[in-house]
Structures are given as C-alpha cells and as structure tokens.
Amino acid sequence: MTTxxxxxxxxxxxxxxxxxxxxxLPLVSSFYQSMLGLGVIEKSASGEVLGVDGTPLLSLTTGxxxxxxxxxxxxxxxxxxxxxSRTELARWLRHAAHNxxxxxxxxxxxxxxxxYLSDPEGNGIEIYADRPHEQWKFHQDGQVEMATLRLDLxxxxxxxxxxxxxxGMADGTAIGHIHLQVGNIPEADAFYRDVLGLKLMAQRPGAxxxxxxxxxxHVAANIWNSRGAGTRADGMTGLSDYTLRFNDKVSLDKAVxxxxxxxIKSERRNGGVFLHDPWGIGLTLAA
Numbered sequence: 001m002t003t004x005x006x007x008x009x010x011x012x013x014x015x016x017x018x019x020x021x022x023x024x025l026p027l028v029s030s031f032y033q034s035m036l037g038l039g040v041i042e043k044s045a046s047g048e049v050l051g052v053d054g055t056p057l058l059s060l061t062t063g064x065x066x067x068x069x070x071x072x073x074x075x076x077x078x079x080x081x082x083x084x085s086r087t088e089l090a091r092w093l094r095h096a097a098h099n100x101x102x103x104x105x106x107x108x109x110x111x112x113x114x115x116y117l118s119d120p121e122g123n124g125i126e127i128y129a130d131r132p133h134e135q136w137k138f139h140q141d142g143q144v145e146m147a148t149l150r151l152d153l154x155x156x157x158x159x160x161x162x163x164x165x166x167x168g169m170a171d172g173t174a175i176g177h178i179h180l181q182v183g184n185i186p187e188a189d190a191f192y193r194d195v196l197g198l199k200l201m202a203q204r205p206g207a208x209x210x211x212x213x214x215x216x217x218h219v220a221a222n223i224w225n226s227r228g229a230g231t232r233a234d235g236m237t238g239l240s241d242y243t244l245r246f247n248d249k250v251s252l253d254k255a256v257x258x259x260x261x262x263x264i265k266s267e268r269r270n271g272g273v274f275l276h277d278p279w280g281i282g283l284t285l286a287a
Contacts, residue, residue: 002085004085006172008177009174011213011215014212014218016244016245017056017057018175019061020060020239021062022066023066025046025061028121029050029060032050032058032119034099035117036127037169039051039053039168046062057081058175065235075236075238077180081127082128082173082174082175082176083128083129084171088129092166093156097157103115107150108150109149111131112130112216113128113156114126115128121237123238128176142214146209175242178239180220181223183227184228185207195264204222207224212248229279246286256285
C-alpha cells in the first residue's frame, strides 16, 4: 500500500465499505468486475461482496421488492475508489479507453486527479489518485484548498508505457471517500461535523466536505440533484449504507456518546454501532 492510499486510511476514521441495492445483480456485479477489476469475495442468494486482494469494499444486494430510486432522492452521489498511485490510475484509464468505458467527466482537484463514470444502474463512481499530501495547501482555518479544473486525460494516459498493462485493481486500492446526495447542507453539517465529529474541510455552493486527520474528505454531501429531499424509502436502489471505521477509539467513543446524548436511535450490530443519517442512509461506526 503506498503512502497516498495509506494516508487516507491512517486518519482517525475512514470509509471502509459501501453497500448498494441493485435491480440486476449479475449485470452490476459483472460491471464492477470487468470495468473496475474488483473480485468476488463472497456470494449469497441475494448478494455479492466485491473487493481487492480479499479486502471487502463493495456489497451488492437485490430483492423482490426493490424499487428504482428517483434521481433527486437522497443517497449516493458517488463511491470514490482510491488508487494506490497515479500510475495505477493511468493504467486503469488505458483499460477504460480500450474497453469503451463511457466516462462522465474528469477533474483535477489540486489534492487529487479524478475520473468519473456510472455503473449500469446509474450509481456514480469516482476513480482517483491523491497527490502527495505534502503538496496540498491549507487555509488558516484548516480547510484544504480544492478546485475543479479540467484534467488532462491524454497526459495521464501517456504517463504509462503502452505495454504497461492494467491487471485489475491493485492491492491497496480502497474506498477513499463517499459522496452523498442530501436534502440540505446545514443539516448535513450538523450531523457529520457536530454529531459524528468530522471536520469540515471544504465548502462549495451546495456542498460540504468532511474528514478526519487533515484528509481532504472522507465524506461529502451535496444538494445539487437532491435539494429538499426527504428520508429514503425502504427497498430503494442505490446506497443502502456504508461503514465509517475508526482507528482512534477515543473519536469513536465520542461519536457514540453524542448519539446517546442527542437520543439518536442506534443499535449494536456486527461489532459496530448502526444508525441512519437524517436522510435514512445507513451508517455503521466501527472500531
């Protein structure tokens, strides 16, 4: 695992896994395997767990009563897969180009280089590599300088030799962050910053970016498609839940104590604390 990937994962807390509900399990799973290079770790009648080198990253499940979420519903904006290096990002880009993967866009965010696409059911995906942490610029208030500039895809594509083939997702690939669609930003700030204890690292019109330990963002929330969205209905496609894993038990205990203090409903489940955010997106806080 390179320092760029491990930086995101060695912070006090980081996103560990994501769980999507889909209507066509074989189709979506096949996409994440062939286009993103994830491997199947576990299979059951209603779902699959995909990951890299035995590390679970993405759960896909389906069911009889699954219904397609409207585009303006709260839920997933994108799951962001963090590559261990820029070279791996370039190898993936060559693979995508040679397999006619349709891209939704590409951006230079100063702290990272990112490529955007969607799975067959419209779930957003970001594939990115961080620039070295020492190159990031921070403002006096501790927020990080980020921008959305055009990414020179040709230059990235040319940065690896033509015979330097992509061999699937490299060990050390992780979910670097998760970007959510929510109903309003003040409520997102109140939950992610004030309840869970994440730091507000950057703000954009209609979006907030939260992290621990000086990372650019582990969780982001925006209202670009979902302004005013209410609670997600049961059985909706898209993001069911995700896991925020804590390396720092003090931060975890503090977040759990805050849930109790504010009487936010939560339950002990699979060794973690499971709850819903204000829009019904499931979240497990785990050590």
